[in-house]
Amino acid sequence: MVMSGEKTGPGTVTRQPISLRERKKQLTYEAVSDAAIAMFLERGFDKVSVAEVAAAADISKPTLFRYFPSKEDLALHRFADHEDEAARVVAARAEGESPLDALRRHFLDGLERRDPVTGLCDHPQVLAFHRMLYGTPSLVARLYGYQSRSEAALARALGDGVRERLAAGQIIAVQRILAMENWRRIDAGASADQVYEGAVRAAELAFVQLRSGLEREQ
Known part of the structure; x- marks a missing residue:
């Protein structure tokens, strides 16, 4: 094995x-x-x-x-590899750590590693791939299917009730928006290192807003 x-x-x-x-x-x-x-x-x-x-x-x-x-x-198999990543992060979180804290930590770690999934990667091949992806309508449409399955997997990891499905939808949407904003700035000519500090601030703000919103729903 x-x-x-x-x-x-x-x-x-x-x-x-x-x-x-x-x-x-x-x-x-x-x-x-x-x-x-x-x-x-x-x-x-x-x-x-x-x-x-x-x-x-x-x-x-x-x-x-x-x-x-x-x-x-x-073209999208690398996204398929990440479909259940958020769910696995929640399942593998440390004792006493909340799902949102685990996802925040994982996203910030991805930014530090310049993980392409976070949008914060300026490797030439990654840039070329993203330009192809976002410039091809059929690929963008297919990508939403992967994101929907990621959302469903996360909802199951959280508990799979209506509240958990709503939370999963918000979390996956926030991560998508953060990644797109990072990619947009890099595509405009900034380096990953130049974008990094702003990307961290945006992620921290996003997870604060998520926490505030999700706690109000409880």
Whole structure:
């Protein structure tokens, strides 16, 4: 067996052990998507066909569609990897730590690491990918599906009642807005280091507002 995820610790995001067969499947999944993304970045998403991606990956179209239900999923698999991240952060939080505190800490840690999910990453390949993503309407539409599933997973981790679903919706929306604002400033020419302090202040403010709003609802 091999482990997927990071080393354990308070608030650490972890996954269950996976079999060697599942690991090989994951590696194929990542290799096909990486090949597709390289082609999309070189020629444009709409100018690359699924058949061309399958040929480049040396697999058949039916096999490709077993891994990826749509062409858009080929480009967005990295977001799929993060679908249940907020839920896992809540589940792995330290004893006595609130879900919101755990999510705040995790987001701030992501900013410090320049995690692309936070929008605070100016690596040239990440910039190119984000420009392709936000410049392609079908990819943006598909991305909302990933975010909806992330919201549902977080709601289940919080308790899955109406109140928890409302809280999950607010939290995921706040994280999306923070990431988009960071990306907008970097796309305008600022470096990640230049944006960092403002991104931290915005995140702190956002989580204060979240806490205030969620506490009023209780």
